[in-house]
Amino acid sequence: MAVLGRVLMVTLLFCAGFLPALSVDRSNFKTCDQSSFCRRQRKLEPGSSPYKALLGSAKVSEDKLEVQLIDDKNEASLLLEVFGLNGNMTRIKINEINPLKPRYEVPDVLVGTPLPENLHVTGQDENTLELTFRGVEHKLLLTGTPFRMDILSGRDLVLSVNSRGLLHFERLRERKSNLSAKVSMAFVNLWHRVKNLFSSDPEKIDKPLEGDVYPGEEAGKEEGSKKEEEDDEPGMWDETFKGHTDTKPYGPSSVGLDFSLPGFEHVYGIPEHADNMRLRTTESTDPYRLYNLDVFQYELYNTMALYGSVPLLLAHNIHRTLGIFWLNAAETWVDISSNTAGKTLLGKMLQYMQGGGDTPQTDVRWMSESGIIDVFLLLGPSPSDVFRQYASLTGTQSLPPYFSLGYHQCRWNYNDEEDVHNVDSGFDKHNLPYDVIWLDIEHADGKRYFTWDPHKFPTPKNMLSRLKDKRRKMVAIVDPHIKIDGGYRIHNEIRSHGFYVKNKDGGDYEGWCWPGSAAYPDFTNPEMRAWWSSMFSYDQYEGSMDNLFIWNDMNEPSVFNGPEVTMHKDAVHWRGWEHRDVHNLYGFYVQRATAEGLIQRSGGKERPFVLTRAFFAGSQRYGAVWTGDNAAEWDHLKISIPMCLSLALVGISFCGADVGGFFKNPEPELLVRWYQAGAYQPFFRAHAHLDTPRREPWLHGEENLELIREALQQRYALLPFWYTLFYRALREGEPVMRPLWVEFPSDVSTFAMDDQYMLGSALLVHPVTEANSRGVHIYLPGAGEVWYDAHSYQKYEASQSFYFPVTSNSIPVYQRGGSIIPRKNRLRRSSDCMPDDPYTLYVALNLQGEAWGQLYLDDGHSFNYEQNEFLYREVSFQHGELSSRSLDPRGIFETPSWVERVIIIGATKPSSITISIPGGTTKALEFEYDFNRSVITVRKPGVNIASDFTMSVR
Ligand SMILES: *[C@@H]1O[C@H](CO)[C@@H](O)[C@H](O)[C@H]1NC(C)=O
Ligand SMILES: *[C@@H]1O[C@H](CO)[C@@H](O)[C@H](O)[C@H]1NC(C)=O
DSSP: OOTTHHHHHHHHHHTTTOOOOOOOOGGGSOOGGGSHHHHHHHHSOSSSOSEEEEEEEEEEOSSEEEEEEEETTSOOOEEEEEEEETTTEEEEEEEESSOSSOOOOOOSSSSSOOOBOOEEEEEEETTEEEEEETTSOEEEEEETTTTEEEEEETTEEEEEESTTOOOEEOOOOOOOSTTHHHHHHHHHHHHHHHHHHHOOOGGGTTSOOTTOOOTTTTGGGOOOHHHHHHHOOTTSSOEEETTEEEOOTTOOOOEEEEEEEETOOEEEEOOOOSSOSSOOOOTTSOOEEEOOOOOTTOOSSSOOOOSOOOOEEEEEOSSOEEEEEEOOOSOEEEEEEESSTTOOHHHHHHHHHTTOOOOOEEEEEEEESSSOEEEEEEOOSSHHHHHHHHHHHHOOOOOOOGGGGSEEEOOTTOOSHHHHHHHHHHHHHTTOOOOEEEEOGGGSBTTBTTOOOTTTSSOHHHHHHHHHHTTOEEEEEOOSOEEOOTTOHHHHHHHHHTOBOBOTTSSBOEEEETTEEEEOBOTTSHHHHHHHHHTTSTTTSTTOOTTEEEEEOSTTTOOTTSGGGSOOTTOBOGGGOBHHHHGGGHHHHHHHHHHHHHHHHTTTOBOOOEEESSOOTTGGGTOEEEOOSOBSSHHHHHHHHHHHHHHHHTTOOOEEOEETOSBSOOOHHHHHHHHHHHTTSSSEEEOOOTTSOOOOGGGSOHHHHHHHHHHHHHHHHTHHHHHHHHHHHHHHOOOSEEOHHHHSTTOGGGTTOOSSEEETTTEEEOOOOSTTOOEEEEEEOOTTOEEEETTTOOEEESSEEEEEEOOTTOOOEEEETTEEEEEOOOOOSSGGGOTTOOEEEEEEOOTTSOEEEEEEEEOSSBSGGGGTOEEEEEEEEETTEEEEEESOTTOOOOOOOBEEEEEEETOOOOSOEEEEOTTSOEEEOOEEEETTTTEEEEEOOOOBTTSOEEEEEO
């Protein structure tokens, strides 16, 4: 929920009958111009870089090049490090050589130290150094004056660094003024104080730590700072926004760098924004902003920041995909420009033919408020190479428990135990499958998380047991703002451990949030996280059981009375880092500590499920995310697709949007269309604001109930397919939901498409997202391929565009010729009732009469798959034979599930079908052939899904 929601809603109720358009109050959030570092960075215009690389200072070791950079005033001494990394990656770090105090380097996001790749100098002249990475044909040209770097693959220029000369690195310095000595001493004292505050070792208090450079120690010797004094401008040493002053005790510290991508016109990623998948150019708008914020009633189609940040940008053209991963957790802005933006295709061709033409090029400029420049260049060349490269840095999507791929029923709030019981029974009564019912903040005793309201939820274990008897789960909310209340055990323990984030004066940071006055645990502190995790054990979290899972909301963090509804940047974290440095990591750590808590409560056996609103690079390792507080509007339904696609491209596959829309009331048609779309998005949860009328599926008439049931049924039938896609995401870093261009990388017409998408490489989905729709325009890519309507089996030759007429029950989904999809078609109460159910295999033949598909299964809830208790199989159809074999012989999982039916789509009529298992007999099978649709239905092959078999279709 967003701040002010209730206040505003109360106002709305008074104004009943007058429905204002919902929209964000933009003045609550900074523009680039109001964020002083962004203003300063952006003021620098492209041109010759004031920096030069001192090639004479170059040191090349096995895996790294080091060079000093100085600016044209010969003042700024920066160290550039270039690393070659295994698998076509390069890492570039730029930091001050002797900073006044250490600058923040993002910890805990990388899953390991990337393996170095040898590099050596293969050429040199007076202004250039040529480096070659062993094992790949990439070269790096380092130019001394002006400083730039160019990366070549063979003879192609792939990417340039600082080619527009926008490297801008604000070195830490003392504040120069008449009071300089005083200020300087204050600076030293502050640094010591902050250090002491967080030092657990009394020996170290007030003594410099070895290796630490303390402010003031060298500062006196600094020369040439007159210039900087003159350069001082408002906002450098403090900055006020809407009555909040950011004191900036360490002064300006921002970093910025530009990258040029010749030959690229399409760039993606850097979520989270409510915008199209293809990034826009920002020459006449604000840059894309990455700063985790709780934005009340966010607006669509703009570059404003939202709840989460992943600083990974992807670029794609028909030859190559590449990625730029800017590892920085401070407030960040990203400018994108292009030399072809706004030009028509004809204009571009004319320019090209007249030879005046540059190749198309996209330029990207990153600007962060603090930290260092630490950037990974992922050189592909294919989309799956880039996904693998990024996964090798930040990890892959954790394997969700099977139930969490089912349907989730949520609202703010289910009022009490009886309400929960009634809603739960409603699903049975109306024959609707669902897996999880959710409780929002009202379930806790006065918003004291880890507790239950004693009147509304007096017997949580009874409630959970009843759900458990029906093989269902519950998710309860646990937010990171902790009520300041001497009678609240959680608060008392955090305070006594000193685990709260501190304000700039050393006291506990306090803000206003749902419980009223609240403090914020410092999740960047590993001891704090370990403590937090321990709170989820069954003896600590009273009333919890093993079918209770967790939801972390408001973890940007949301501070209702803070600047931009979040924490003051001069608040102080573990080891003295400012909130400024760690802001975008806070939510990542909250989800991590919660997920680790759920693992620990089971003794390390069970997989967790934790949903988070805020996130950062690497959050995929800890669970699911959703797109926050959307609205019951058609455009919000539509934007859920690009928002989740953008997340999928940066490693976060487990994404969904609130079905029905959080704010406002969906009309039944919108609600139904949203269920139909949500059924084909990875995380499938309905949610609604406290003040909206109830909207459980059976409250909208018989006809709409039937439509929703059908959508849920399609979801549940496909769970084996979803689970297999998530396994591949875990193993290969492949996105589950993916843009068309990932599968059809040379089809330019798909590059900006975000109204339809792929699930794995087999299904193309084009949800209906418009009111009163009579049809949708479908594009089926892949010249020489065929597709089949997943419901009617109608065949389409690709590539083609066509108008597909829809009715209220249409969910346009197409199965790609050449694929095999497993389904479980029996309607059940929940996914937990389905593991032993039989499979139907949908074999969609390509023009060569062939098809392939995979199936992954395990117990669906534990980590036993890591001990080989899984099955990973491939089913293929070639030369008239359907055969099944193991893809991973280590897998030893057993299941009673059998194959009850095989549907072969795009087939000619066979004369006989037989099946044989190794060492067994061959038996004839019954089948039907539908001439009109060219579909064979084979009944009761009767083999176990885990066994090898061969089915001959002659
Ligand atoms: C590295 O790039 C080469 C082509 O430049 C490609 O063949 C190879 O598969 C890539 N390796 C990885 C691990 O992405
Ligand atoms: C096949 O198509 C014909 C003509 O369109 C129709 O009359 C017949 O009922 C169809 N048969 C089946 C099994 O769908």
